[in-house]
Amino acid sequence: MKPAPGVKLTYQDLLLFPDDGKRHELIDGEHYVTPGPNAKHQAIVVNLTGMMWSYLQQHPGGRVFTAPFDVIFSEFDVVEPDLLFIAGERKNQILLKQHVRGAPDLVIEIGSPSTRKRDETIKRHLYERFGVSEYWVIDPELDTIKVYRRVEERFVRIAELSLENGDVLTTPLLVGLEMPLSKIFEN
Numbered sequence: 001m002k003p004a005p006g007v008k009l010t011y012q013d014l015l016l017f018p019d020d021g022k023r024h025e026l027i028d029g030e031h032y033v034t035p036g037p038n039a040k041h042q043a044i045v046v047n048l049t050g051m052m053w054s055y056l057q058q059h060p061g062g063r064v065f066t067a068p069f070d071v072i073f074s075e076f077d078v079v080e081p082d083l084l085f086i087a088g089e090r091k092n093q094i095l096l097k098q099h100v101r102g103a104p105d106l107v108i109e110i111g112s113p114s115t116r117k118r119d120e121t122i123k124r125h126l127y128e129r130f131g132v133s134e135y136w137v138i139d140p141e142l143d144t145i146k147v148y149r150r151v152e153e154r155f156v157r158i159a160e161l162s163l164e165n166g167d168v169l170t171t172p173l174l175v176g177l178e179m180p181l182s183k184i185f186e187n
Contacts, residue, residue: 029076070099083108
């Protein structure tokens with residue numbers, strides 16, 4: 001059931017939605033639904049999570065999480081990024097038992113034809129507005145990754161990496177971790 005025009009949904013409304021295997025998110029009180037991911041999407045999630053988890057075992061300093069895991073920015077802004085990273089020093093401030101309340105340090109979205117525009121515009125603006133330090137938008141069809149990093153109060157796209165070019169993804173949030181796109185996009 002759609003709310004009346006001008007009515008914004010809240011996190012409490014979202015909690016009442018059925019567990020139907022789809023991703024339900026709120027952005028400025030508007031409800032967005034995304035179907036379950038495909039095999040390539042899931043392979044990318046597993047590959048990235050594995051590389052980041054292995055790194056964090058050797059270099060403790062944060063936690064990596066995968067969807068479904070709510071990130072609550074406000075009562076009207078609740079999303080489930082594909083992956084997120086919280087640096088160790090911030091973990092105790094925003095990581096709660098059931099969800100994250102506040103901005104993760106890194107948010108990663110793996111796009112699909114149905115989410116590409118939302119990931120590149122609406123979600124990028126949301127993450128920028130609420131203070132996410134770094135945002136990666138992964139395109140599994142083109143085998144590319146756009147890296148946005150906070151410079152003062154705004155995101156700046158600092159790189160667009162591609163499998164075709166043999167690029168390697170790095171971030172100052174995980175110093176020394178090198179993630180070849182050949183491993184990220186490996187099936």
